[in-house]
Amino acid sequence: MTFGQLPYDIAHLLGGAMLLVSFVLLYQRRVPAMVNALAAQGALLALAAFWQGLMQGAPQLYLTALIAFAAKAVLIPLALRALIRRLDLHRTVETALGIGPSLIAGVALVALAIIAVLPVTAGALAIAREDLALALSIVLLGMLMMITRRNAILQVVGLMSMENGLILAAVGVAGMPLVVELSTAALVLMVCVVGGVFVFQIRERFDSVDTGFLEIHRGERR
Amino acid sequence: MYLPWIIVFLPWAGAVALALIPRLDVAARVNIGVAALSLVLALTLLGYPAGEQGWTRVDALNAPFVALSAFIGLTTAIFSAGQVAHENFDALRGRAYHAAFQVFLGAQALALLSDNMGVMWVAIEIATLASVLMVAVHGTPAAIEAAWKFFILCGVGIALALFGTILLYMAAQPVAGHGDPGLSWAALHAVAAKCDAGLLNLALVFLAVGYGTKAGLVPLHSWLPDAEAEGPIAISAVLSGLLLNAALMALLRAQSIVAANPQAVAADGILVALGLASLLLSALALWRRRDARRFFAWSSIGHMGLASLAFGLGANLAGLLHMAAHSVVKSAIFFGIGHAARIKGSQKIADIGGLAATHPGLGWGLAIAIAAIAGMPPFAVFASEFLLVTETAARNAWLLAPLGIGLLVSVAAEITLLQRLCLGDPTPDGATPPTTMESLTAVLPLWLHLGLALVMGIAMPAGMAAMLRAGAGILG
Numbered sequence: 001m002t003f004g005q006l007p008y009d010i011a012h013l014l015g016g017a018m019l020l021v022s023f024v025l026l027y028q029r030r031v032p033a034m035v036n037a038l039a040a041q042g043a044l045l046a047l048a049a050f051w052q053g054l055m056q057g058a059p060q061l062y063l064t065a066l067i068a069f070a071a072k073a074v075l076i077p078l079a080l081r082a083l084i085r086r087l088d089l090h091r092t093v094e095t096a097l098g099i100g101p102s103l104i105a106g107v108a109l110v111a112l113a114i115i116a117v118l119p120v121t122a123g124a125l126a127i128a129r130e131d132l133a134l135a136l137s138i139v140l141l142g143m144l145m146m147i148t149r150r151n152a153i154l155q156v157v158g159l160m161s162m163e164n165g166l167i168l169a170a171v172g173v174a175g176m177p178l179v180v181e182l183s184t185a186a187l188v189l190m191v192c193v194v195g196g197v198f199v200f201q202i203r204e205r206f207d208s209v210d211t212g213f214l215e216i217h218r219g220e221r222r
Numbered sequence: 223m224y225l226p227w228i229i230v231f232l233p234w235a236g237a238v239a240l241a242l243i244p245r246l247d248v249a250a251r252v253n254i255g256v257a258a259l260s261l262v263l264a265l266t267l268l269g270y271p272a273g274e275q276g277w278t279r280v281d282a283l284n285a286p287f288v289a290l291s292a293f294i295g296l297t298t299a300i301f302s303a304g305q306v307a308h309e310n311f312d313a314l315r316g317r318a319y320h321a322a323f324q325v326f327l328g329a330q331a332l333a334l335l336s337d338n339m340g341v342m343w344v345a346i347e348i349a350t351l352a353s354v355l356m357v358a359v360h361g362t363p364a365a366i367e368a369a370w371k372f373f374i375l376c377g378v379g380i381a382l383a384l385f386g387t388i389l390l391y392m393a394a395q396p397v398a399g400h401g402d403p404g405l406s407w408a409a410l411h412a413v414a415a416k417c418d419a420g421l422l423n424l425a426l427v428f429l430a431v432g433y434g435t436k437a438g439l440v441p442l443h444s445w446l447p448d449a450e451a452e453g454p455i456a457i458s459a460v461l462s463g464l465l466l467n468a469a470l471m472a473l474l475r476a477q478s479i480v481a482a483n484p485q486a487v488a489a490d491g492i493l494v495a496l497g498l499a500s501l502l503l504s505a506l507a508l509w510r511r512r513d514a515r516r517f518f519a520w521s522s523i524g525h526m527g528l529a530s531l532a533f534g535l536g537a538n539l540a541g542l543l544h545m546a547a548h549s550v551v552k553s554a555i556f557f558g559i560g561h562a563a564r565i566k567g568s569q570k571i572a573d574i575g576g577l578a579a580t581h582p583g584l585g586w587g588l589a590i591a592i593a594a595i596a597g598m599p600p601f602a603v604f605a606s607e608f609l610l611v612t613e614t615a616a617r618n619a620w621l622l623a624p625l626g627i628g629l630l631v632s633v634a635a636e637i638t639l640l641q642r643l644c645l646g647d648p649t650p651d652g653a654t655p656p657t658t659m660e661s662l663t664a665v666l667p668l669w670l671h672l673g674l675a676l677v678m679g680i681a682m683p684a685g686m687a688a689m690l691r692a693g694a695g696i697l698g
Contacts, residue, residue, distance in 0.1 A: 120420025121392075128392065139385060143378060155374055162381050169388045175400025176391055178340040185344040186384065189377060192351055 007055045014048040015134035015168060019110070022141040025161055026106050027099045031153065035080045038157050042072025045164045049171045056174050064171060064183050071187055072164065079194055083153060095148045102148055109140040131172030138165030156193050163190055225270060226278035226335045229263050229288065232256065233295075233328035241321040244313045249320045250303035256324055257292070257299040264292035264331070268689070274408050279337035282692035283542075287467060288334050290546055293674075294463045294553050295327045297667035301557050302456035304663025308564060308656075309360070309454050319359050319454065326352035326460065333468040339387050340405045342472050343380065346436060349465060350376050357453040368448035375445040376436055383432025383472075386425045390479065393421035410479045419485035429476040430492050436469035439530060440500040443523045450519035451569070455560030458515055462522045462556065463549035470526060470545065474533060478697050493534030494621070500527025501628035508635035514559050514569050517639060521595060522552055524632050525603075528610060531625065537613035538694035540606055546690070547602030547678060551594045554671035558588035561664035562643065567652025571639065576648030584661070587668045589644035594675055596636035597629065602678035 021041040028034045046069035053061030095102065113136035121129035142162030146155050167183045170176055236256030243249040267288055272281045302323070311319060329352060332345035354376075358369035391404045397416045403409040414422065435442040450458040477489040504524030511517040525548040532541030561584055562577055563569040577585030594601035607629065614621050677683075 116424065120418070120424050122420070132389075132392070136385070139381070146374070146378065152370070159374065159377050159381070162378070166381055166384050166388070169385060173388060173392045173395065175395060175404070176388065177400075177402045177405055178338070181344065182340050182384065182387075185347055186381070189347055189351065189380075192354075193373065193377065 007051075011048065011051055011055065011172070012130060014044055014051060015131055015172075018044045018048065018164065018168060019134050019137050019141075022138050022145075022161055022165075023103070023106055025157065026102050026141060026145055026148075029093060029095070031084055031093060031151075032081065034154065034157055035077050035084065038080075038160060039073050039077035041161060041164050042068060042077070045167055046073060048168055052171045058175070060180050061171055063180050064167070067180075067184060067187065068167065071191070072160070076160070076190065076194055080153065080157070083194075087153075093149070093151050093154065096150065097148045102144065105144055106141055109144060110137040113137040113140055128172055128174065132169055135165045135169035135172065138162070138168060141165075156190075159193065160190050163187075225263065225267060226275065226280060229260065229267065229292075230328050230332040230335065232260055232263065233324040233331070237321040237324035237328070240324060241317050243320075244317065246306055246311060246313075246316045249316060250299075250306050253320050253323060254296070254299045254303055257296040257327070260327065260331075261289075261292040261296045264289045268685075274337040274406065277338040277341045277402075278332075278335045279408060280335065281696055282689045283696045284334045284471070284693075286542075286546065286686065286689050286693065287471065288331055290549060291327070291330060291334070291464045291467070294460065294549060297557070297670060298456050298459045298463075298553065299323070300663050301459065301560070301667050302454065304660040305455065305560060305564065308660075311359070315359050315361075318355060322352040322355040322359075323456070323460075326356065327464075330464050330468040334471055337407050338402065338405050339390060339407060339410070339476070342407075342475070343384055343387050346383070346433070346469060346472060347380050349468065350380060350436070353449070353457065353461060353465060356457045357449045359453060362452075365452040368445075368452040372445045372449045375442070379432050379435025379442065381432070382428045382435075386428030386430075386432055386476070389421055389425035389428060390476070393417040393425060407475055407479065411482055414479050414482035414486075415484065417483060419483050422480045422483055422486040426476065426480045426486070426489055426492070430473060430489065430496070433469050433473040433476070434496055437466050437473060437530070438469075438500075438523050438526050439496040440503045440523065440527065443500065443503075446523060447516045447519040450522070451513055451515045455515070455556060455563065458519070458560070459553040459556040462519070463553035466522060466526050467545050467549055470529060474697055477533070481698055490534045490536065493530045495534075497527040497529070497531030497534055498621075498624050498628070500524060501531065501632070502624060505628045505631035505635070508632055508639075512571055514563065514571050514574060514639075514643070515556075517571065518552065518555055518559065518595075521632065521636065522548070524628070525552070525595075527628075528607065531621075532606075532610050532613070533697070535614060535617050535621070537610055537617070538697045539691055540609040540613055542690050542693055543602065543609065543678075544606035547606050547675060548595070550671050550675045550678065551591055551601065551603055554591045554668045554675070555588065555595060557664050557668045557671070558584060558591055561656070561661065561668075562588065564656055564660065564664075565651055566649060567654075571642060573649055574643050575646040576644075578644045580648045580651075581661075583665045584668070585644045587665060587672065589640055590672055591668065592636055592640040592643070594672065596633045596640070600680045601672075601675045603675070605679045605682075 021037050024037045046065045049061050049065035114133045117133040139162050142158050146158035163186050170179050240249050267285050270280050326349050329345045329348035336342040354369050354373045394404045394410050394417050397413040398404045398409050438446040480486045501524050504520045507520045529541045529544045562574050566574050597603050597607045
């Protein structure tokens with residue numbers, strides 16, 4: 001299966017769209033818009049998992065798709081929106097890196113992902129290797145996003161975007177065992193983060209979710 | 223057949239029960255009971271036939287560490303039972319703390335026992351979640367900062383480890399076929415030589431960064447000192463004694479798969495570099511610590527570095543012995559430091575002094591334990607470090623220079639601390655003196671661990687030595 005065949009093109013399109021959303025997350029300053037973008041990425045991931053299930057004839061991937069859609073496209077974004085309302089975050093947040101430099105860094109990371117993945121996967125199917133390159137790009141962009149944001153909720157958004165990339169990689173590899181279990185376990189991690197023990201308590205105590213406020217409690221400066 | 227799963231699910235069943243027990247003193251006793259039962263089961267594992275059973279495996283590499291973890295789990299539960307009354311838990315926090323403790327013990331046993339790399343990843347993730355909860359349980363700003371840092375850094379770390387695991391499967395899939403064998407350590411180890419070397423290399427990078435974060439190796443260590451300085455002190459004992467070992471073991475399992483392929487890059491360089499960086503940075507950092515728990519967290523970073531250096535050099539026996547010795551002695555130190563902090567009402571080094579004069583049982587125990595972690599004979603850390611140094615001299619002599627500098631600088635820092643805490647002028651005690659029960663639950667486990675470290679150092683039982691040697695052989 002190569003370029004020009006429908007199943008391949010659709011898988012490629014979905015992965016590419018997820019990567020595009022990662023770039024949106026990278027430059028977007030408005031918090032609610034970021035949550036919308038994250039929801040869109042979750043929905044795309046669900047579609048990608050569904051499509052892979054169809055292509056590989058692997059019905060368990062439908063379950064992954066369903067879980068991804070319910071949790072990442074619907075429930076977690078709803079919870080994040082509720083948090084934003086509660087914390088009154090309808091504002092823009094500044095990032096440590098300007099739009100231009102972060103986009104340049106993002107493009108560099110995508111190039112790095114392609115340089116790292118394509119040569120070593122020469123033996124694998126074209127679809128698997130390009131899926132993997134896309135997934136690694138999404139993971140790296142998620143990391144970059146976490147580095148450039150100081151806000152606790154947005155770090156969580158970055159972590160979730162990273163995790164979306166991981167699941168994309170997992171569903172793209174034919175016959176991967178435990179996909180459902182692994183994606184659920186990764187989701188539990190996200191739910192725990194969003195579960196907001198921290199965010200709620202940070203809010204209660206500091207009237208802010210900017211992790212910069214935490215730094216006075218850091219290390220031995222007590 | 224089911225014994226490995228029983229060892230995993232017994233603590234988890236205990237966790238469910240503990241989550242339902244509102245009274246702190248009852249819960250603390252149940253906690254000890256569950257830990258004691260786990261230890262009995264873990265000891266029977268030592269005589270269990272080696273081999274894989276579905277998703278789990280028992281071999282000479284993990285059985286001793288499961289037994290050791292169960293032992294430290296039990297002594298920590300005893301220590302925790304004495305200290306828990308002073309943690310000022312409300313009912314909810316008390317339940318969360320005890321349940322998380324058992325969830326953690328079960329998860330890290332699963333991490334050691336799993337044959338399936340995916341299951342291993344899930345186990346390490348569960349252990350992370352449970353330990354984050356335990357670090358955050360006090361809910362103070364400093365505890366939340368520590369837990370947040372722990373969560374985010376280790377979240378990224380285990381995300382990368384999952385990516386590495388996926389790559390591992392991708393490398394093995396053309397050879398091992400679809401389904402479970404593609405993630406089984408035994409199957410992967412067997413077919414690694416025929417797998418694509420490039421993919422294995424890429425997988426190794428992600429697994430080393432991912433599990434290396436959890437093992438506290440420099441430069442991915444920064445969550446560890448914060449996490450160990452906050453939360454109930456019993457947590458520091460199990461974080462240092464168990465979690466770091468489980469994560470390093472996961473890294474070693476992954477590394478041994480990649481090493482089985484002659485075309486793949488050798489992981490040795492990565493392990494040696496991470497190990498030396500950890501050792502040297504911690505040796506310098508030890509001198510600037512003012513908080514006793516942070517001091518020993520940094521010392522853990524250095525000792526994980528030593529173990530990683532040993533594995534990188536191929537001195538696997540020294541590495542395994544060092545992991546075991548470090549966890550026994552370091553948890554003893556945390557019992558002692560925890561109790562000293564309780565007596566003095568502060569965990570700052572400046573506030574703790576002259577323990578040997580005023581509290582001889584604790585003071586001398588702590589002094590001996592610190593001397594033991596610094597590598598003084600006749601304890602087990604001396605044996606493993608001696609083995610490491612001789613193996614280094616034989617395999618790669620120029621590494622002796624950084625290794626020697628790192629060891630000497632850390633030993634000097636540790637002995638300086640020993641003099642301050644245990645021998646110097648006594649500092650005033652805190653407002654509420656501990657009860658006899660509290661003292662006993664801290665000092666007895668401390669001496670018990672020292673006894674074990676002594677036995678491991680001078681009279682290692684032949685069966686145990688053979689097992690460690692076989693474990694070192696499994697790593698290749």
